[in-house]
Amino acid sequence: MPSNFVLPHRGWLFDLDGTVYRGESLIPGAADVIAALRAAGRRVAFLSNKPIHTRADYARKLTRLGIPTPDADVVNSSLVLARHLARLDAGAPVFVIGEPPLIGELRAHGFEVRGDHRVRWVVIAFDRTFDYAKLNTALQAVRQGARLIATNPDRTCPTEDGEIPDCAGMTAAVEAVTGRAVEVVVGKPSPIILEIALEQLGVPASECVIVGDRLETDIVMGKRLGLATVLVLTGITTASDARIAETAPDLVVSSIRDLLR
Amino acid sequence: MPSNFVLPHRGWLFDLDGTVYRGESLIPGAADVIAALRAAGRRVAFLSNKPIHTRADYARKLTRLGIPTPDADVVNSSLVLARHLARLDAGAPVFVIGEPPLIGELRAHGFEVRGDHRVRWVVIAFDRTFDYAKLNTALQAVRQGARLIATNPDRTCPTEDGEIPDCAGMTAAVEAVTGRAVEVVVGKPSPIILEIALEQLGVPASECVIVGDRLETDIVMGKRLGLATVLVLTGITTASDARIAETAPDLVVSSIRDLLR
Numbered sequence: 001m002p003s004n005f006v007l008p009h010r011g012w013l014f015d016l017d018g019t020v021y022r023g024e025s026l027i028p029g030a031a032d033v034i035a036a037l038r039a040a041g042r043r044v045a046f047l048s049n050k051p052i053h054t055r056a057d058y059a060r061k062l063t064r065l066g067i068p069t070p071d072a073d074v075v076n077s078s079l080v081l082a083r084h085l086a087r088l089d090a091g092a093p094v095f096v097i098g099e100p101p102l103i104g105e106l107r108a109h110g111f112e113v114r115g116d117h118r119v120r121w122v123v124i125a126f127d128r129t130f131d132y133a134k135l136n137t138a139l140q141a142v143r144q145g146a147r148l149i150a151t152n153p154d155r156t157c158p159t160e161d162g163e164i165p166d167c168a169g170m171t172a173a174v175e176a177v178t179g180r181a182v183e184v185v186v187g188k189p190s191p192i193i194l195e196i197a198l199e200q201l202g203v204p205a206s207e208c209v210i211v212g213d214r215l216e217t218d219i220v221m222g223k224r225l226g227l228a229t230v231l232v233l234t235g236i237t238t239a240s241d242a243r244i245a246e247t248a249p250d251l252v253v254s255s256i257r258d259l260l261r
Numbered sequence: 262m263p264s265n266f267v268l269p270h271r272g273w274l275f276d277l278d279g280t281v282y283r284g285e286s287l288i289p290g291a292a293d294v295i296a297a298l299r300a301a302g303r304r305v306a307f308l309s310n311k312p313i314h315t316r317a318d319y320a321r322k323l324t325r326l327g328i329p330t331p332d333a334d335v336v337n338s339s340l341v342l343a344r345h346l347a348r349l350d351a352g353a354p355v356f357v358i359g360e361p362p363l364i365g366e367l368r369a370h371g372f373e374v375r376g377d378h379r380v381r382w383v384v385i386a387f388d389r390t391f392d393y394a395k396l397n398t399a400l401q402a403v404r405q406g407a408r409l410i411a412t413n414p415d416r417t418c419p420t421e422d423g424e425i426p427d428c429a430g431m432t433a434a435v436e437a438v439t440g441r442a443v444e445v446v447v448g449k450p451s452p453i454i455l456e457i458a459l460e461q462l463g464v465p466a467s468e469c470v471i472v473g474d475r476l477e478t479d480i481v482m483g484k485r486l487g488l489a490t491v492l493v494l495t496g497i498t499t500a501s502d503a504r505i506a507e508t509a510p511d512l513v514v515s516s517i518r519d520l521l522r
Contacts (some may be wrong), residue, residue, distance in 0.1 A: 027427065031447060040517065053263075127393065128393050129393060129395065130393045130396070131392040132389050132390060132391045133424065135391070135426045135430055136425055136426055139417065139424070139425070140423070141428050142379065143424070155437060155438050155440060156400065156438055158308065162401070162404075163404070164397055164400070165393065165397055165400050165434075166395045166438070167440040168437040168438060168440040169396055169434040169435075170434070171437070171438050172430070172433035172434050172437030172438075173426075173430040173433050173434040173437075175433065176429040176430050176432070176433030176434075177416050177417055177426040177427070177429060177430040179416060179434075183444070223475065230389075
């Protein structure tokens with residue numbers, strides 16, 4: 001029986017903003033494609049670099065927009081950071097430059113989240129409550145030997161009101177005052193987020209597709225780990241972008257809708 | 262008549278912390294040397310990279326410690342920034358990442374200090390009230406064409422309780438989220454602070470001495486502008502520091518006290 005889909009793979013990873021929805025609007029066809037993949041027994045998960053919402057927030061948003069989704073099908077940078085740090089130093093005391101969803105994820109993974117500098121790790125994330133006191137605590141922690149890990153490398157985050165500062169601002173401030181570079185950034189384009197998403201799907205890389213709108217993150221990262229890559233043109237990348245040929249996704253489609261024949 | 266001083270120069274610039282005092286204690290002999298220089302008709306001024314105190318704060322501290330000093334004899338990075346920016350763009354609307362002494366200096370120089378992003382310059386300084394909202398305003402300002410200027414390049418500032426984050430943290434955060442480099446940093450080792458100090462003294466560089474405890478700022482900057490340079494060993498630099506020979510100050514003395522024969 002021939003596949004109804006443009007690619008025959010068992011596992012499908014989808015970027016969210018620009019791929020499945022834009023802001024509060026579903027990209028036309030997205031609900032049908034996801035429903036068809038699931039009906040055909042394909043494994044589906046959604047990826048996000050943002051640590052300021054919980055996985056449940058994303059699941060609720062997708063469900064509200066017409067794609068019923070359990071929390072477990074969402075992989076965001078908070079989850080990935082907590083899982084990766086659990087491999088490096090399970091249960092460690094940590095100081096967090098970040099918002100409650102990240103703090104909750106770390107606590108759920110058994111970390112001791114502290115308000116002072118007596119920690120083994122400083123976790124740096126997109127944090128709209130970042131301030132000088134947190135920067136100072138990070139400095140004191142590093143001076144006492146704490147290590148640095150961050151959720152995502154993005155400079156800014158698009159919102160309905162325009163771009164706002166993202167994790168790169170917090171990371172740069174901490175690196176500048178401590179004189180230390182962050183050791184690990186787990187979010188895209190790091191292979192770490194993809195490895196953890198593949199674990200979540202339970203499907204090996206060679207049987208997976210990643211679908212996204214960004215060449216330098218979704219596509220580059222997918223190719224590096226041996227997934228099939230599909231670029232959609234509903235987000236940041238336009239059909240005339242000269243870098244498409246250079247990055248060479250396996251497939252370029254105008255929209256998620258075109259994944260279904 | 263032979264000079265009572267180790268150098269015959271007319272103008273004398275002194276770094277403060279580590280040179281004239283350490284924290285709240287005057288370096289022994291400092292009051293006598295300054296009094297003798299003044300009595301001999303030499304022009305004296307004091308330099309600081311810190312923008313978080315007013316010139317009057319420094320003058321009061323020196324006076325309290327036994328060196329009676331008028332505000333006008335203090336040149337700090339707030340004053341230098343305000344004077345330099347007045348040359349570049351007098352009266353411009355500015356957004357300030359900084360504390361009240363800097364805001365006061367900018368207002369006193371005729372700048373329109375605004376709380377929003379509708380400005381021509383974002384002024385970045387050591388700011389213990391730095392937060393995400395200020396970082397976001399800086400980003401929005403730059404996106405609308407604002408330029409970036411900073412008071413000082415220091416990573417950390419020594420205090421009685423240890424090092425705390427200095428201007429480099431705020432600068433790095435703004436540079437990371439905007440993708441723009443700061444155009445001008447006026448504090449040491451920039452020649453700008455020294456030019457403005459020389460204007461303040463009314464003495465040309467060739468007839469001036471700079472006395473300080475840091476090779477990479479006080480001495481390097483002084484040599485670059487053609488001042489005589491004196492390194493004191495009461496601060497950050499020790500007698501065994503191999504970089505002394507490399508940087509080659511005109512004179513190395515154990516303390517400010519040794520400037521008087």
